[in-house]
Amino acid sequence: MFRAVTLARAVLCVVASIVVVAGLARPAHAQADYPNRPVQIIIAYGAGTIGDVSMRILAEKLSNQLGKNFVVENRPGAAGVIAAKAAAMAAPDGYTLVLLGNSYAISTALFKSLPYDVVKDFAPISAIATFDFLVVAKKDSKFKSMQDVIAYAKANPGKLTIATLSPGTTQYLAVELLKVAAGVNVTAVPFRSSPDAAAALLRGDVDIDMDSYAPLKALLEGGKIDAIATTGRNRVSFLAGVPTVAESGLPNFDVTSWNGIAAPAGVPAPIIAKLSKAVVEALQSPEAQATGRRLGMEMRGSAPEELGSRLKNDIAKWSQLIETAHIPKQ
Numbered sequence: 001m002f003r004a005v006t007l008a009r010a011v012l013c014v015v016a017s018i019v020v021v022a023g024l025a026r027p028a029h030a031q032a033d034y035p036n037r038p039v040q041i042i043i044a045y046g047a048g049t050i051g052d053v054s055m056r057i058l059a060e061k062l063s064n065q066l067g068k069n070f071v072v073e074n075r076p077g078a079a080g081v082i083a084a085k086a087a088a089m090a091a092p093d094g095y096t097l098v099l100l101g102n103s104y105a106i107s108t109a110l111f112k113s114l115p116y117d118v119v120k121d122f123a124p125i126s127a128i129a130t131f132d133f134l135v136v137a138k139k140d141s142k143f144k145s146m147q148d149v150i151a152y153a154k155a156n157p158g159k160l161t162i163a164t165l166s167p168g169t170t171q172y173l174a175v176e177l178l179k180v181a182a183g184v185n186v187t188a189v190p191f192r193s194s195p196d197a198a199a200a201l202l203r204g205d206v207d208i209d210m211d212s213y214a215p216l217k218a219l220l221e222g223g224k225i226d227a228i229a230t231t232g233r234n235r236v237s238f239l240a241g242v243p244t245v246a247e248s249g250l251p252n253f254d255v256t257s258w259n260g261i262a263a264p265a266g267v268p269a270p271i272i273a274k275l276s277k278a279v280v281e282a283l284q285s286p287e288a289q290a291t292g293r294r295l296g297m298e299m300r301g302s303a304p305e306e307l308g309s310r311l312k313n314d315i316a317k318w319s320q321l322i323e324t325a326h327i328p329k330q
Contacts, residue, residue: 034094034271035068041261043099044083046076050214050295051259054129055099057291058261061282062275070097079107079168081115088121092266094275098122100307101259102170105314109322110168112329119312122262123272126279127302127310129292130258132232133174134216135245136209136225138201146229146248149208153184160186163197163209168330171210173318174231174255176325181250201225212257213239213296231255238293260307276304 041059045051052074059070075083080103087098104118137143143152153160162178164171167190175188189206191197194215201209202224209216210231219225227242233254235244245253261279263272280301282288292299322329 032270034274035066037095038069038071039095039097041070041072041097041099042075042083042087043072044076044080044103045074045099047074050131050212050297051099051101053295054259054291054297054299057288058128058279058282061285061288062278065278065282066274079111080104081107084114084116084118084121087262088116088264090264092123092264094263094267094271097125097261097263097275099128099259100124100262100311102257102314105311106168106170106173106318108315109318110327110330119308119315121265123265123267124304124307124311125261125263125272126276126304127258127260127300127307128279128283129297129299130232130256131212131295131297132230132236132256133171133210133212134227134239134242135229135231136201136211136216136220136227137207138204139224139226141207141226143208143228144226146243146245146250149228150182150184150249153182153186157185158187160184160208161189161206162186163200163206163211164188164190165194165197165211166190166192167327170255170257171212173321174210176327177253177255177321178245178250180321180324181253198225217296236296237298238296258310260302260310262307272304276301 041055043051043055052072055072059072062070075086083098084104087096090096100118100122107114108118135146143149149160162175164175166172172188172190175186179186191200194211197209197211198216198219200206216225220227227239229245229248230236230239230242231245233244233246235242283299283301288299
């Protein structure tokens, strides 16, 4: 009897050990064969936008590389809150990803409260693209350089008008940064869309427009406007002849927008690493690079840590500007 009980206990211990080991092995196996079903990528932009087009190119490349469909889901609205909230609440299994960008750093700095924490609720995977803004003037304008713009602004406080987009956008804050960096008083004129801003420039309703390359490309190629500066730290590769604002007398001026891909916090590190490696490789493809140039973007992946640092640095940067420029928090 004693031997029977002892044997039964031994069998139960072995079975329990097998169950525990199997339970521990399942997550590891799930990580090893990731992805084994379609992956959803939530973006806060509408169809046809720069973020949408670039992400669809990347999604196609990732689908081919990793063997499962990466599907873009557009959830625009509420300054990105709808998309970010949905992604933050998703299971941390790697099957829901989200497109982050400079706009999320601005929202964190500008809004009093948000239903998510962009730093704590997301795990960075990789950068996707960066894009600088252009400072443009009409072809027959007296403004041929940033030096002309700054000199006029200093001599005529409040008279220089710069077309931009709605308050809270990178374009709008770029104008605010120009005011602080140059010590000038200019008038930012916000428009609902980039085409509206460009049309106002052509009519002569504003002196300058500050916007991304894609909506200005046709006007540049048609000879209707001139790019007198770009806003990033370095010159844009496809506009190498155009100086930066920093080169033009404002060495601390640097506005570069960006986007990157992230997952809900808690996704296992091996999955993050696998995705990051795949994104970096995908963005090196000739098709991705050609799409980037067409849209005015520099397509380049990164390590997760690089994207996370950029996000934190931009939150600090825009927070400081909002405080310095006395921009009311929303």
